[in-house]
Amino acid sequence: GGTSSRGSYPLPPWFNSMRESMRRLTQTLRRRSGAAKLTHAARRSHSTQTSAAMEREFTSKHARAMGLQKLLRDYGSRSTSPLSINQMYDFGQYDAPGRNRATTLLAAAQFVHEELPVRCSHLIQDLMTLPFGLSQNSAIQEVVELFHTTIREIIADPRPKSSEEEEKLRLKIMGMLRRHRNIVTHMRSALAGDLLSSEEKLQLQPFLDRFYATRIGNRTMLAHYVQLGEEPQEDWVGLINDKCRISQVVQNAYGIAVDVCRYHHDINPPALTLLGSTECELRYFESHIEYLLTEILHNSIYSTWKHHSPEDSKQVCPPLPAITVIIADGKDDISISISDQGGGFGRKHLNSIWTHLHFPEEDFTHHSTKAIEKDQIKFAANEDECSPLINGYSRHSPRLARNGLPVCRLYARHFGGDLTIQVMENHGTDVFVTIPKDGEVPEALPESLVGEVELA
Numbered sequence: 001g002g003t004s005s006r007g008s009y010p011l012p013p014w015f016n017s018m019r020e021s022m023r024r025l026t027q028t029l030r031r032r033s034g035a036a037k038l039t040h041a042a043r044r045s046h047s048t049q050t051s052a053a054m055e056r057e058f059t060s061k062h063a064r065a066m067g068l069q070k071l072l073r074d075y076g077s078r079s080t081s082p083l084s085i086n087q088m089y090d091f092g093q094y095d096a097p098g099r100n101r102a103t104t105l106l107a108a109a110q111f112v113h114e115e116l117p118v119r120c121s122h123l124i125q126d127l128m129t130l131p132f133g134l135s136q137n138s139a140i141q142e143v144v145e146l147f148h149t150t151i152r153e154i155i156a157d158p159r160p161k162s163s164e165e166e167e168k169l170r171l172k173i174m175g176m177l178r179r180h181r182n183i184v185t186h187m188r189s190a191l192a193g194d195l196l197s198s199e200e201k202l203q204l205q206p207f208l209d210r211f212y213a214t215r216i217g218n219r220t221m222l223a224h225y226v227q228l229g230e231e232p233q234e235d236w237v238g239l240i241n242d243k244c245r246i247s248q249v250v251q252n253a254y255g256i257a258v259d260v261c262r263y264h265h266d267i268n269p270p271a272l273t274l275l276g277s278t279e280c281e282l283r284y285f286e287s288h289i290e291y292l293l294t295e296i297l298h299n300s301i302y303s304t305w306k307h308h309s310p311e312d313s314k315q316v317c318p319p320l321p322a323i324t325v326i327i328a329d330g331k332d333d334i335s336i337s338i339s340d341q342g343g344g345f346g347r348k349h350l351n352s353i354w355t356h357l358h359f360p361e362e363d364f365t366h367h368s369t370k371a372i373e374k375d376q377i378k379f380a381a382n383e384d385e386c387s388p389l390i391n392g393y394s395r396h397s398p399r400l401a402r403n404g405l406p407v408c409r410l411y412a413r414h415f416g417g418d419l420t421i422q423v424m425e426n427h428g429t430d431v432f433v434t435i436p437k438d439g440e441v442p443e444a445l446p447e448s449l450v451g452e453v454e455l456a
């Protein structure tokens with residue numbers, strides 16, 4: 001339910017005035033080119049042949065004439081349209097009454113065509129108002145330019161009205177997903193290091209939370225749309241699994257986490273004990289849950305190994321205590337607890353695990369942030385270019401950013417869930433993830449802070 005009006009999505013205010021001036025211009029052009037002298041029938045066929053091309057040409061010219069600044073202001077003043085999982089599921093269903101593959105894709109494309117420039121404008125506004133002179137930083141400017149290009153590319157063609165135009169947009173979107181794949185790494189390289197003091201980095205935290213949350217929303221929306229164009233699979237609509245079985249996702253995540261740990265360290269991983277409602281299923285973006293469980297299990301595997309392995313590497317490592325995952329199937333939420341005996345950490349660190357930017361003076365990380373080689377970035381980026389994930393994390397690639405837990409929490413919160421941590425220093429860590437079951441919570445898309453918060 002709730003998506004029947006999707007096809008008639010409200011147009012922005014400037015769209016109608018642009019349409020009107022476009023109609024007038026088309027008439028003038030037709031008159032000047034002598035079309036007015038044509039017979040009635042010929043005129044009709046003439047106008048249908050050329051109006052699409054004229055409209056397209058006019059729109060791109062108009063966009064250029066309006067100037068990017070004005071466009072950004074117009075789009076940036078509009079609110080984003082956050083969707084719930086159920087809405088994204090419903091509007092992606094081909095077999096709903098009165099729908100087929102073509103109409104479904106067209107409706108999704110029209111939504112993306114309206115929504116993406118708005119979301120990008122909000123991101124640009126945020127980047128341009130960054131404090132500490134960061135908006136002048138060349139890496140930040142490159143990121144801004146990427147979003148400018150996206151907006152320009154989207155509005156170069158009018159709102160898609162046919163399957164051909166829809167497909168053209170979908171191809172463009174795939175290109176964008178690829179090009180934007182490494183923005184998080186890019187941002188990090190701009191903001192990490194000693195450019196900023198620790199105090200300044202802390203002040204950037206709300207910005208980064210919002211920036212990453214918006215990126216999660218954008219990539220999810222776009223990758224979901226792209227996936228709708230692929231061959232449908234049973235129980236799946238785009239990237240949403242209607243029967244996402246949590247115990248299966250835990251097993252997959254554990255497998256990936258073990259592989260990633262082994263990539264970095266020569267370890268024998270602790271076993272996994274899975275308890276509770278192992279049968280429970282829900283409708284969700286499965287990759288979101290897999291991503292955050294992989295990060296959490298990766299931390300648990302590494303800590304358990306580190307805490308229990310003998311100082312002298314020649315000694316045999318004793319059997320490691322298992323990681324226990326409990327799944328609870330409640331009325332409103334599914335809860336997952338992940339408990340390890342990896343020694344935990346001191347409570348004074350509980351706040352700093354949520355900071356996106358690593359402080360160089362802090363020797364409190366699982367592994368030193370390795371220098372990022374250019375070819376490593378490419379390697380990770382090529383793995384799954386249209387993935388909804390914002391971090392280059394995959395089974396075979398090295399980690400690129402140290403923002404595991406803060407980004408995990410954003411994924412958990414994106415559709416109304418949460419992620420919390422309890423530590424028992426010198427014993428172990430418990431991580432709790434809760435996910436609402438009904439799929440009705442609209443995605444957490446932060447509005448631009450501009451005008452609301454005074455930035456230093």
Ligand SMILES: Nc1ncnc2c1ncn2[C@@H]1O[C@H](COP(=O)(O)OP(=O)(O)OP(=O)(O)O)[C@@H](O)[C@H]1O
Pocket residue numbers: 295299300303340342343344345353364365366367399401402403404405406428429
């Ligand atoms: N299960 C755990 N046991 C002990 N310490 C943990 C655990 N989970 C997290 N930590 C501590 O919290 C820090 C932050 O974790 P987070 O996953 O965000 O980053 P990281 O593991 O250091 O780097 P990355 O995940 O990006 O590779 C870790 O460096 C570690 O000190």
Ligand SMILES: [Mg+2]
Pocket residue numbers: 295298299366404405
């Ligand atoms: Mg980690």
